[in-house]
Amino acid sequence: MHSSKLRIALCAIVLAGILALSAFMSWLLFPYLEMRHTVHVMGQPNYDTLIVGTSHGKAAIDPIILNNDCGMQAINACLGNERMVDSYYLVCYAEQHTDLKYVILEVDPSYWVLPAQVNPDSLRIYHEIPAGSLKLQYAVDKLLKEDSRNILFEWYLYRNQIFNIKDRWEEKQSDAYKNYDITQFSNAVQIYRSDGFMSINRPETEPEKTDEPIEWNPDNVENDILPMLDRLQRFCEKKGIILIAVTTPIPETTYEKGLPMTADSEAYMKARMDERGITYFNYMHAVREGISLDLDDYSDNDGHMYWDTARDFTGVLAQDLKSIQ
Amino acid sequence: MGLNSVIFLIFVILSVLIYYMIPKKSQWGWLLIVSYIYYLSNAGWALVFIVTTTVTTWYAGLMLEREQSDSRRRLITAVTLLLNFGILAVLKYTNFAVGNISSLFHLNLPTFKWVLPLGISFYTFQSMGYLLDVCWRRQQAEKNLLHFALFVSFFPQIMQGPIGRYERLAHQFFEEHRFDIRNMERGMQLIFWGLFKKMVLADTAAYYVNAIFDDPERYPGLSIFAILAYSIHLYGDFSGGIDVISGIAVLFGIELDKNFRQPYFAVNLTDFWHRWHITLGSWMKDYVFYPIFLSGWMGSFGKWCRKKFGRKTGRTIPIAIANVMVFLIVGVWHGAAWQYIAYGLYNGLIIGVSGLLVPQFRDWKKKLHIRDDSTRWHVFCVLRTFFIVNISWFFDRALSLKMAFVMMKNAVTCFTPAEILTITVGQSGSAFSTPVAIGVLLVGCLIVFAVSMLCERGVNVAEEIMRRPFAFRLALYAIMLILPAVLGQPPLSEGGFIYAQF
Numbered sequence: 001m002h003s004s005k006l007r008i009a010l011c012a013i014v015l016a017g018i019l020a021l022s023a024f025m026s027w028l029l030f031p032y033l034e035m036r037h038t039v040h041v042m043g044q045p046n047y048d049t050l051i052v053g054t055s056h057g058k059a060a061i062d063p064i065i066l067n068n069d070c071g072m073q074a075i076n077a078c079l080g081n082e083r084m085v086d087s088y089y090l091v092c093y094a095e096q097h098t099d100l101k102y103v104i105l106e107v108d109p110s111y112w113v114l115p116a117q118v119n120p121d122s123l124r125i126y127h128e129i130p131a132g133s134l135k136l137q138y139a140v141d142k143l144l145k146e147d148s149r150n151i152l153f154e155w156y157l158y159r160n161q162i163f164n165i166k167d168r169w170e171e172k173q174s175d176a177y178k179n180y181d182i183t184q185f186s187n188a189v190q191i192y193r194s195d196g197f198m199s200i201n202r203p204e205t206e207p208e209k210t211d212e213p214i215e216w217n218p219d220n221v222e223n224d225i226l227p228m229l230d231r232l233q234r235f236c237e238k239k240g241i242i243l244i245a246v247t248t249p250i251p252e253t254t255y256e257k258g259l260p261m262t263a264d265s266e267a268y269m270k271a272r273m274d275e276r277g278i279t280y281f282n283y284m285h286a287v288r289e290g291i292s293l294d295l296d297d298y299s300d301n302d303g304h305m306y307w308d309t310a311r312d313f314t315g316v317l318a319q320d321l322k323s324i325q
Numbered sequence: 326m327g328l329n330s331v332i333f334l335i336f337v338i339l340s341v342l343i344y345y346m347i348p349k350k351s352q353w354g355w356l357l358i359v360s361y362i363y364y365l366s367n368a369g370w371a372l373v374f375i376v377t378t379t380v381t382t383w384y385a386g387l388m389l390e391r392e393q394s395d396s397r398r399r400l401i402t403a404v405t406l407l408l409n410f411g412i413l414a415v416l417k418y419t420n421f422a423v424g425n426i427s428s429l430f431h432l433n434l435p436t437f438k439w440v441l442p443l444g445i446s447f448y449t450f451q452s453m454g455y456l457l458d459v460c461w462r463r464q465q466a467e468k469n470l471l472h473f474a475l476f477v478s479f480f481p482q483i484m485q486g487p488i489g490r491y492e493r494l495a496h497q498f499f500e501e502h503r504f505d506i507r508n509m510e511r512g513m514q515l516i517f518w519g520l521f522k523k524m525v526l527a528d529t530a531a532y533y534v535n536a537i538f539d540d541p542e543r544y545p546g547l548s549i550f551a552i553l554a555y556s557i558h559l560y561g562d563f564s565g566g567i568d569v570i571s572g573i574a575v576l577f578g579i580e581l582d583k584n585f586r587q588p589y590f591a592v593n594l595t596d597f598w599h600r601w602h603i604t605l606g607s608w609m610k611d612y613v614f615y616p617i618f619l620s621g622w623m624g625s626f627g628k629w630c631r632k633k634f635g636r637k638t639g640r641t642i643p644i645a646i647a648n649v650m651v652f653l654i655v656g657v658w659h660g661a662a663w664q665y666i667a668y669g670l671y672n673g674l675i676i677g678v679s680g681l682l683v684p685q686f687r688d689w690k691k692k693l694h695i696r697d698d699s700t701r702w703h704v705f706c707v708l709r710t711f712f713i714v715n716i717s718w719f720f721d722r723a724l725s726l727k728m729a730f731v732m733m734k735n736a737v738t739c740f741t742p743a744e745i746l747t748i749t750v751g752q753s754g755s756a757f758s759t760p761v762a763i764g765v766l767l768v769g770c771l772i773v774f775a776v777s778m779l780c781e782r783g784v785n786v787a788e789e790i791m792r793r794p795f796a797f798r799l800a801l802y803a804i805m806l807i808l809p810a811v812l813g814q815p816p817l818s819e820g821g822f823i824y825a826q827f
Contacts (some may be wrong), residue, residue, distance in 0.1 A: 004506060007795060014803055022810075118815065120754035144332045149524075151331050153810035158754035219438075 019152065026154040028168055029161040030120075030127055032177050034185045038077050038196045039128040042090070043178075043289050045098040047073040051102045051196070052087035053106025053246075055080035059304045060106065060248040062314040063195040069318030076196035078106055081121040084228035091232060093129055095239055102321075103236055105245045110214035110302075112221045118146050120158040126291060127154070138156045141228075154320035191307075199307040202301050213254055216265040226272065233276055244321065245280040250292040250303035250314060255285050280321050283313070290316040328484065328569050328822060330522070336363065341576045349501035356475055356498065356577065363480035364443060371442035374416075375478060380454040384472040386459045386466035406453055406571055413449045416441055418499055419660030444483040446658060449607055452477050455491045457612050464491055472499065476511040481573040484799050485566050485603040485824035487584040494579070502578035507791070510798075512575035513640075514787050517805035518776075519568025523822070524813030527561030528767040529762055531552040531817045532750040538722050541732050544748075546741025548732045552715045555722050557766060559823065560588070563602070566822045587777040593707035594675050605658070610653045618647045631729075638682065647678030654756045659721065664729050668720035677715060765812050776796065 005122050042050070043238035049072040051061050057078035066072040067115070077090050087105060115120065126142055129135045139151060149156050161168055171177050176184065185192035193197040236243040247269060255262045266284055283291060290312045297309040305313060326333040340359045344352055365372055385405040392398050420436040427434045453474070458464035467473040475498050476491055537544045537551035544551070564585040574581045582604050591597035598606045617623055623643050631639030649670070656669015680688075689695075695702050716733065725727035750762035757765065779786050790798060816822075 008506075010795075010799065014799055015806075017804060018807060022807075072614075117752070119752045137664050145326070147327075147329050147815060148331045148334050149329075149813070153807065154661050155757060156810035156813070157815075159811070160754060160756065 003305055005018035012050045016028070016068045018255070020220070020249065022155065026127075028172065029155045029158055029165070031158070031161060031168065032150075032184075033124055033198075034130050034182065034192050034198075035079060035124045037182050037185075037194075038075070039093070039125075039130075039179045040077065041075055041196065042077060042094050043193065047094075047098055047164050048100060049074035049102040049104065050091060050100060051070070051076040051104045051106065052082065052090050053078045053104075054082055054108045055198075056108050056248045056303055057104075057106025057246070058196075058198045059200050059299075060313055061106065061246070061317065062199075062307075062310050063199050064193075065311055066318050069315060070322045072102060072318075074102075074104070076198075076308055078187050078196070079124060081117075081123070083116055083142075084225050084232070085138075085142050086122075086125045087169060088228055088232045088235070089129060089134065089141075089288050090125060091235065092134055094240070095235075096134070100241050102240070103232075103241055103243050104321075105232070105243060107245050107247055107269060109216050109247070109269060113217055114222070116222060116224070118143070118150050118157065119299050123150075123154065170318060180323045197310075199310070200304060202306045202308070206296055209295065210299075211300045211302055213250075213258065213302045215258065216261040216268075218264065218268050221268075229272070230276065233278060242324065244324065245269075245278050246283045246317065247280075247284045248303065248305070249283045249286060249291050249293055250287075251295040251298050251301060253295050254280050254301045254303060255293070279324055281317065283316070289315055326363060328566060329524070329816070336578070344502075345504040349461075349503075351474060352496050352502055352577075353472070356479065357471060359476065360478040360480040360483070364478055364483065368443040371440075371770070374412060374442045374445060375448060376633055377412065378449060378452050379474045379477045381408055382404055382477075383455050383467065383470050385456055385692070386473075387468070389456075389459050390400070392468040395682075398460060402456060405456055409449050409453060411443055412678050416445065416705055417655075418661045443587060447486045447488055448477050450488050450605075454488070454608055454612055458491060458529070461692055466490070467495070468545065478573075479579075481570045482581060484561070485570065486602075487567060487570075487582045487821060489582060489604070493582065497579045505578065508578055510791060511787055512572040513570045513789065513802065515572030515575060517572075517802060519565040519570075519572060520809050521805060522561040522568065522773065523565030524809035525561075526815075527558050527565055528814040528816050529750060529757070529765055529769075529812075530558035530561065532762070532814065533745070533748055534558045535817055536724065536748045537603055538724065540726075540730075541728055541735065544744050545735045546739045548736035549740065550742065550745060551732070552736065553768075555718050556589070556711075557770060558719070559718065560585075560768075562823045566824060568664065580722055587662050587781050588778065589711055590707055590764075590781050591710045591714075592703065593679065593710055594672060595679070597710055598672070598676075605655065608653060613654060614647050614651045615751055617650055618643060623647065638681065639735065641681050641683070645680050648677045648680065649673035664720045664726040666715055667726055667729070671717050671720060741750055757814075769812075 021317035022173060049063075049066065051057055051063070051074055055078065057208060058076060058080065061074075061076055061078070063072075063076050066074045075094075077094075079086070091100070091103050126135075126138055129138060132278050143151050155161075169293075175181070182192050191201065193199060233243055235241075247266070250262075261282070266282055270280060270282060285293070287293070292312065298305055326336060336359070340355075344355055346651055347355055361372075363373060364448075382405060385401050388401050389398055391402060413688065414437065423434045423436050425430065453821060455464065455467075455473075459466050467476070472495070476489070476494055478496070479489075479494070482489060533547075533554040537547050538555070541548070541551075567584045571581045571584075584603050586603060587599040588601035591600050621648075626646075627639065627643040630642040633639065634642065650673070652669045652673030653666065654669065656665045656667070659665040659668060690697070717731040719733050720726070723732055745763075746759050748759070750757045750759070776786055779789075788800065793801075
């Protein structure tokens with residue numbers, strides 16, 4: 001009996017050791033990315049507007065313009081591969097740290113039909129939220145039904161970083177990492193700003209755009225999206241936060257190529273937002289001064305704007321936001 | 326709740342803990358509760374189907390026990406079989422039938438967008454086996470509906486089998502089980518082994534399988550590689566899943582029937598089906614083959630064959646025909662598409678014809694001085710069977726019957742192995758380069774081969790490990806725990822396991 005108890009204790013110690021080593025590996029191997037900086041900035045109580053959504057929002061909604069034109073102190077926490085569950089928890093995190101008045105939720109119909117994948121990109125936000133009850137709830141909502149390796153051995157999703165382990169270790173010891181330096185996130189193609197906005201530079205010669213946008217199909221809307229939207233809305237209502245949904249413009253050529261499904265996606269989004277009483281600004285195919293639908297003003301067919309297109313678009317958005325302030 | 330998900334892990338841990346904490350008389354009741362929780366959380370409204378099967382089969386069993394008249398017994402059995410297999414047929418095969426009718430008559434009939442209730446193929450077969458056993462007086466009817474409900478819904482096996490027999494499972498469910506550390510260890514061994522086969526072997530091979538089979542025109546020169554990868558993928562996925570399921574059952578002190586016995590060591594196709602998905606094969610043998618073979622019309626047909634073709638051949642023809650019919654059903658069971666029917670016919674015809682040619686094979690071996698106990702002959706038979714089985718996998722995995730033939734043709738006319746380098750294994754961050762991925766597959770296969778070889782020689786590998794010192798075992802289990810993270814790949818199929826869609 002004594003021997004059995006000792007063995008069980010040893011097993012528990014070995015298991016705890018493995019899990020602890022795994023947690024260390026997850027911390028060590030995860031590269032320093034812009035979301036670490038964004039979450040750090042979100043932890044400071046000096047903004048009242050949070051922009052969440054996908055990469056379209058990241059490149060399209062410029063917080064400086066929002067501040068200048070309608071007085072919103074905004075942080076752009078959009079991210080490529082950001083799902084509704086991620087947006088929800090970013091809002092929860094922000095609400096814990098600042099007096100949040102507005103949430104601008106950028107909704108991209110193509111993300112609603114994209115199956116959720118658990119890979120390093122999809123964990124960028126989850127990884128950076130500090131340990132605590134919020135992260136535990138986040139894990140339950142995002143990872144509970146997923147492969148158990150994603151929680152127990154998170155590092156397995158980016159295990160190839162083991163070949164750069166020296167770099168990863170030095171990075172973790174560096175001042176840039178400790179001080180949340182953002183210099184490394186900018187390059188010739190794009191500039192990452194401290195408010196989270198990703199400014200995409202215009203190239204000297206316009207390249208050929210070969211990406212194929214995702215096709216909309218209402219039957220393929222992922223099961224978790226609408227329930228999570230409902231939770232976000234309830235949370236905002238409870239906390240007195242104004243929730244505004246926005247769909248950013250896409251190139252005219254992309255819109256027309258995707259007809260009739262692109263038009264269908266607009267109708268779908270409007271119906272879902274109207275059902276919930278969420279203020280919704282749809283600019284997908286908006287013909288308005290200040291909004292360009294010319295493919296040359298976008299870096300790809302999918303709809304990621306160049307910095308100046310974003311500046312002008314945000315100006316239009318700011319005017320519309322003024323109407324609900 | 327996929328078998329590899331966090332929530333399933335928590336569910337199993339809590340279920341096992343509570344199982345051993347509650348009074349032993351209540352253990353079966355707890356198993357029933359968790360089985361239905363599992364079913365509800367995975368299938369929701371589809372619970373109505375498993376409840377229908379459970380109640381109708383149980384009630385039919387009671388009626389059969391009370392009924393003395395043979396014709397009424399046959400009627401009760403026939404109605405219950407029709408109802409339950411009818412539900413399975415409608416849900417699984419309606420769209421196939423509608424699609425073929427549309428195609429044949431140039432119509433545009435609507436198809437139905439419904440999802441198959443979880444485990445319907447498995448629990449329907451399991452229940453109908455019980456019903457037939459009661460009908461044939463091999464089994465007494467279960468008087469307690471809840472006892473029977475546990476037999477039908479026992480959660481570890483509901484997703485992908487094995488297909489159990491009432492006589493072997495029932496007493497285990499209702500016995501009292503004490504906490505036994507050896508059971509915990511045996512269960513964990515099976516679970517780790519299953520996860521290794523699934524997450525390291527099957528999920529790595531899956532990237533090649535999906536890339537090539539889903540776009541064979543892009544990779545015409547990789548058909549051979551694709552089919553070999555599929556043989557690894559299918560075995561690792563299915564047998565790995567079964568090992569995990571059996572391991573979980575062992576944690577509760579329940580031994581499920583073995584479903585795999587080193588199938589790629591088979592010496593002929595009949596032997597293969599005695600080693601692969603064993604419980605399906607034995608179900609088919611007991612409830613389809615023998616009823617067909619021993620039926621009146623087959624008896625008359627057999628008499629006619631013996632008159633026409635002589636005693637030996639005449640006796641074998643009915644067996645061959647019964648085999649073809651059995652495997653036709655096996656093919657249809659696998660899916661509602663023409664390539665699965667071809668899959669079943671292929672297996673049935675080879676087994677049927679092989680049976681007919683036994684005297685000829687004996688003569689050829691005698692002329693060629695081949696001894697059955699010769700090692701070289703044994704190796705030849707194993708490789709030959711592996712080749713034959715791999716041809717059948719084309720039907721099983723290809724997107725259509727036409728594509729299966731296209732890929733088979735490509736396998737003999739086109740060979741460009743360098744194309745392999747263009748296929749990425751894994752997702753960003755955890756992807757392996759081709760040499761590493763193939764290295765993982767080769768080493769993994771060697772490990773599985775070594776263990777299988779030991780099992781084939783009668784070594785009980787699990788017991789041998791449990792005889793080793795504690796420190797050795799602890800180190801081994803720790804390595805097995807982290808191997809799926811170090812070498813495994815994220816699954817490509819939703820739900821994680823291929824047979825979860827049955």
